[in-house]
Structures are given as C-alpha cells and as structure tokens.
Amino acid sequence: MTVFAVLVAAGLLSWALRVALITVVPASRLPTRVRAALDHVGPAVLAALLAAGLTRDGGVLALASPAPALLALLVSAGVAWRTKRLAASVGGAMGAFWLLSLLWARLT
C-alpha cells in the first residue's frame, strides 16, 4: 500500500470518527460509562506517543543527546502548563534544545 493510500484510509477513518456521535449515533444515546471512558483516551494516547518516540528496547532512551532533549521537554512542559499555548511551548522547547545542545557540546 502506498503512503498516499494509507493517508486516504486514515482520512476516511477520521471522518467516520467525526460523524459517529453526531450523525450516526447521537451522543445523548450513549451509556454514561462509555462517555466516561472516552474522557480518558486523550491523556493516555499522548503519553503513549511521547513514550514511543523517546524509548526503544523496553525502556532505553532513544535520544542522540538525552540531557539537552529531556531538559528541553521539561521546558516545554512548564511553558505548556503556564500558557496553554502550543506555539509557545514547542517554540520554547526548540530554543532551549538549541541552547542546551551548544552548552552540552562544550562540556563534553
């Protein structure tokens, strides 16, 4: 399957999720327990994506320069917590990573 075909399939899947609880089965008819479980999907997915990108081989850090990267992610977490702005926290992480990498290269 080509990359394009995968993206088209992902697009159709996304559309199905978007209309599912609006047009197919209106949300008001769902049991409370199902609605409660949906609440928990967001944090779990994001934490799993983060862990999948940072680790390999059962928990080894998959980073070229772990110290600057992890510190930069802490910076982005702090900015996100304070400002709730995606652009600010990602920009902050990139700036911090750039500075810390320079420092790290000097120290090691």
Added chain:
Amino acid sequence: VNTMIEAEHQEAVLTDGDRVVLRPVRPDDRALVETVFSSLSAESRRMRFLVPMPRYSNRLLDFLTDVDGTDHVAWLAMSGDAPVGIARYVRVHDEPTTAEVAVTVVDDHQGRGLGSLLVEAVRAAAGRNGFERLLWNVHPENVAAQGLMRALGMSWGYRDGTLVGYLPVDAASPTYAAPGGSPDVTGPPAPTPDVVARLPRAGLSAVADILPVIASTAPFGMLVGVSTGALPIDPVAALTGSLLVYGGSAQLAATTLLDAGAGVATVLLAVLVVQARLLLYGAALEPAFREQPALFRWLAPVTIVDQTYAVATSRGSELADPARFRRYWLTAGLLLGLGWLAAVGVGIALGPVLPVDSPLSIAIPATFTSLLVPRLVNRPAVAGAATAALVTALASPLPHGLGLLLGVAAGVTAASLTPRRKS
C-alpha cells in the same frame, strides 16, 4: 421550619440506575453541606459561584444552612451516606415573587440527571410557597447547566457576562425527563429573537476567533509537512492526504510509524486511537448539529479538530441558533483548513533543506508534551498518562507499534479505575 417540607423524603433513580434520596436541608445539616462543597473540584466551584473560590468561610456555610422553609429552601441528594448534591432557592430581595436558584452536584455524580431532579424539587417547593418565577445565573462556560436550562424550557439572555435564565414556577416542562429517563442536558438553550438581534455577526465572530488559532497552528503544520515530505510520496498527494486526515497529531503518528516500517493495520489503529478524541468533540458538539440540514450533518463535521471544537464551544449559547452556528462553523472551518494546508505545504517544501539535527527534531516530542500537560488536571488523567507511558516504554520491543496500543489500553483502564479524588 415548614413541617410539610420537613416531612418530605423522595427516592429517585439516576440515568445510570443509581439510587439517591432527596430531602430538604435542615439547619443542622452543616457537616453534610460542607462535605458537598469541600469535595467539589476547583472548576466545579468556579461554575457554581461564578468566581474562583479556593475555600469556604464559616460565614458562607452559615448562609448555606440558614434555611427557613419559605424564603430560603434547599434540597439535599444523598447516595447512601454520602451527600452528592444540593439545590436551593433564595427569595430575591427587590423582586419578592422571584426565587434565585443555585445547583451543586459533586464531580463524580455529574452528568447523571441529578441536577434536573434537584431543580425540580426546589421548583416544586417554590410553587408551594407562592413564588411566580425562578431566576438562575449561570456561568457562560457551564455547558451542563445550560443544557438543563433548555431541558427546563427557561427563557434566557446575557447580563454582565452571565447567562440569566427565567422560568415561570408553574410552567409545564415538556422536555424534562422523569427519573430513570435520559434528560437532555448537553446543549445550550435556544435564544429568544431579541437576544439574537443583539449578537455580533456569526461570520465575523468566527474570523476573530480563528485568525490567532491559524497563527498558533502554523509551526505545527510545517512540522507535519516536514515529516510527511520525508516519506516516499509526491507533494500533491501529501497535501491531499493531509487535508483528508486533517489532524496534526494523527498524521504525525502515522508518518512516524510508516517511517519506522510499521504495517498498515498498526498505522490505522494508531490513527484510530489518536483521533478517538474526535468522538468526544462530536459528542459535545452534537446538540449544535441536531437541527441542521442532512448535508451539513454529514459533511461539516470534517472540520472538527481540537481548535474548532474549542472556539465553537467557548462561544457557548451565542451559537444556539442553527443558522448562526452554520455560518460560524463554515467560516472558521474553511479559514483554518486553508491556513493548515498552507503551513503543511511550506513544511513539505522546506523539509529537504533542513539539517537532520536541527531543533525541529525536538518539536515532535515537545508537541506531544505540550498537548499532554494541560490535560493532567485530575487523578485519573495522571494515572492514565503515567501507566500508558510506562507500558508503552516497556513494550517497545514489540513489532509494528503494538507497544503503543498496549500502552493506550493500559492507560485508559488505569484511568477508569482511578477515583477522581482520594477516598
């Protein structure tokens, strides 16, 4: 104390089958009243008192238990030995035939029809005591209360940034569902024509809301473009695909997994879990789509993303009129879609000229971190995120990104099993 009210004691069934007992608050119920208010989350407290309220003074507790059965009546809902909700009315000082209503439901019991039961109990008491109408001041972000206002058939408008609802005490409430039914508590009430006439044009509101959003999503769009452009795909196909998926984190998950050589089924499963929050957004927006033409109901949801959901719901009841919502939604969706396409296009074009070890390499984990952190607001979210990260890391040797799916499943399970507050 009015002895007739004193004798009342009703058992009711919530929408999920749990039983509660409703009874009037007595002056000696101070401990129970304090339990209800001290167990509320900060957010629920802000919704109830319309301002942040970090703690309760003795004076406030004095007032909350100072019931007299006529000018101030409060009803308490008990689930077993635990108090789970309170509704009250207080006679309005300069409008003696108006009773101001306030409702509190503890976080764990919200969304189960308890609010409507409590309001109906208070309304019946107001009717017996000769009141003509109820007044309810609601925080404009309090979606549950607004749904309840509509279910009760309240007329409403804005005053000083607060949503003010009125209801004749003896009016029939045709949409109010009996205990055990499924009360309609998900959408804002329909505005009266004079309120609509005073609102700004829906298209202009949408432009004002969405322009800063386009600016804030542009770097992320470029990043998605860079990661998609690195795969074997021609630029036009990459742009078409990006527009179809229309979800940055989902596309990033897909391109990361494709790049790592994962199978098609795994990629689509990952897209499914990443996009699962669209179900939530759909559920929250469903009332606004309910009265729309069929074509709009099937096609307009394609522009549901975190940002359009956030801006549309932050407008609250202002968009309750179906035509207004339609104009707002189409304007915001089209503008954001065009902005997103442009950003992804720039990313695809720039990708080949960026150095491999540029700070962009930190942008992907930083994006997931930034989206995750603001959601860690309660114990289930923290437990779910920690479990998901740990299980995903431990399961990383599994092929085809299966570790990720295992991690998500473990995280959702852990979150579901974690109580919202310490027991």
